[in-house]
Amino acid sequence: MIRTKTTFIVGAGASTELQFPGGPELLSRIAQGYDFSRFGTELQTRDSTLLAQYVAKAGERLNKSQNDLLAAAERIRISSKLGTSIHSIIEQHNSDRLIPTLGKIAIAHFICQAEARSLLREKPRMRGDLPVQGQDYWLFYFAQLLTSGVPRTKVDRIFDDVTIINFNWDRTIEHFMPFALEMAFGMPIAEAQQLVAAKLKILRPYGSVGRLQWQSGDAPQVDWGTEKPWNIHNLPTQIFTASERANDVGLLREIRQTVTYAKRLVFLGFAFHPQNMELLIDHSLSHNPEVLTTIYGMTAANRATVIQMLYRQLGLEREDLLTIVNARCFEMLRDYNLMLES
Known part of the structure; x- marks a missing residue:
């Protein structure tokens, strides 16, 4: 179980582990x-x-x-x-x-x-299993962090200290998590979907390709695995750019407050493009959060730039607050599980 108020910031590199395009x-x-x-x-x-x-x-x-x-x-x-x-x-x-x-x-x-x-199927081959084989993807270890050591009677608390800021358009998190809860706690999939919908806070700066069948809201419905959605002409209204979101004062405030009040920031497959950082932070932070980030695939020059950027924009005053990991997202969550559960 994650016990520290943590914001996960998810970029395209995380979804590539499930064979999505970067x-x-x-x-x-x-x-x-x-x-x-x-x-x-x-x-x-x-x-x-x-x-x-x-x-x-x-x-x-x-x-x-x-x-x-x-x-x-x-x-x-x-x-x-x-x-x-x-x-x-x-x-x-x-x-x-x-x-x-x-x-x-x-x-x-x-x-x-x-x-x-993608590797993430519409449903598992067997009831109670996961809709994807293997463990080499970040969502497996994310679900493990959330559910580890949690009694079934307290399952509604597993998302209390977690917020996700997802810069991707896909719905992998929303689709995967109910199956993970079904596996971990034996709860009916419908109950797991309701829990994810009610408790898991996901902010999407750039929107998504619609909502899944079990999700509420006014967005167009597109079921997982629909390669040719009949309502594709309605989906562009759910997809946004940085300049479009810059005018959404309410969402920007919520995103930045989520970053500001987090005690731990975890960057997964995030490329640190300036326009994305501007959406996250409008001024240097002052509360010294712990920061854990992947830099997999970056050049040495870009790694150095990212480190400098994080110290400056996050207002980090001690070197031990920043942990840089040159590994895939799933490897970082797997190897730093003790830190993330603390």
């Missing part, structure tokens, strides 16, 4: 999908065919011509050659309503596709 790979897929010059040739892909259908429908809704749609798709494709993420490309073209719309449609398409094709 930022550069997602951008590459979108660029290839919007290469409509391949139509009618043997290089035409299924993704391009589906995106063309989605884009045509969006054009009807927005009263845009085919030439406008093709130009917007080509603009995204060309920009991706220099861009670092689909986020940055949408931000660069935020004065053109069509390009952000096409960018978000592509995000919805490829994230829903990734959910359907």
Whole structure:
């Protein structure tokens, strides 16, 4: 059980452990999908065919011509050659309503596709099991941290000191956790879903691709494993960029307060892009939180920059407050379990 008020900040690197695309790979897929010059040739892909259908429908809704749609798709494709993420490309073209719309449609398409094709299945092969094999993914050890040593009668308290700030669009956390509770405590899956919905606080700066069937709210429903959602044209309203969220004063305040009041911050697969750090922190912290972070796959120069950034922006005054781990997310949670449960 996690006994210290802890905020987990989850980036794309965490989801790659379940075979989701990271930022550069997602951008590459979108660029290839919007290469409509391949139509009618043997290089035409299924993704391009589906995106063309989605884009045509969006054009009807927005009263845009085919030439406008093709130009917007080509603009995204060309920009991706220099861009670092689909986020940055949408931000660069935020004065053109069509390009952000096409960018978000592509995000919805490829994230829903990734959910359907990921290691995380719709349901376990056997009742009471987990919907994914093995243990080499962060959610396994996250669930282990939460449930370890907790009596069944106190299961409603396991999320009391935990908040997640999730920068990803996928719903892996929400889909996985009820199955973990079912396995750990033998509770019915419906009861586990209700507990997760009521108690696990997840803040999403960039939104998500809709809500799962058991979740409440006004967001479009997209069941896990739905590769081609019928309501995909409603999903862009649930996907946001940094500049769009900058105007959401209420959410920004909640995110920053969550960071400010946490006694421990855990960064998982987080790349520390400046625009993301601005959403988390608007001024240097002064309460000296413990910080645990992965830096897996970073260059030596970027690692040094991240360390300097964390000391400065989090207001850390002692070296022992910052623990840098050059390992995958699941390895860090596994190896630092005693610290995280304390």
